[in-house]
Amino acid sequence: MTNEEVNHYYCIKCSKGTSRKTYKVHSYFSTISYSSAIELLNNLIIAKDLGYLSNEQYIEVREQVEIQTFLIARLRKSQQSIIKQNPKQT
Template structure:
């Protein structure tokens, strides 16, 4: 089976892991949040990896950097949802800290990759 270039990126692998973590965490959320924060955080976390994958299909470094910017924004949206979930006591302090640290790492990786592309312009 062919492995696409995005699948080889550590940042994409980490973002994929975050998605799985988010799905596990949201399984504990109240059922009345299914179409609220549960849906929002699943979509925003998925968008991180999706835009990293889409970035690899772009031809120009400027376009690549643009999709990484979108990915970073999705990471911030995911973090915002995690903060709210913690405030509502939907997740534990430990789950919050672990997820936040993963997002911070992913954001650092996104920024490094974006700087690389912009330095090539």
């Protein structure tokens, strides 16, 4: 999986949530995106252990996944903050 493919994967997951109307639903899809990233990370570890990925490939993709999970976590935290501040509008 290339860096570009990793980025597209999360864009697809997050875009599903942005078409919804409330921050609660946006936050839900951010959670799904984050969970998918953790699942991908686990699959990377398995692929490396089984010899499907070189150490260099593993490190390259893992770094991208770590960046993406950080960004998704920040997005979700922001969404949760909005939900807490405006519970009736979400």
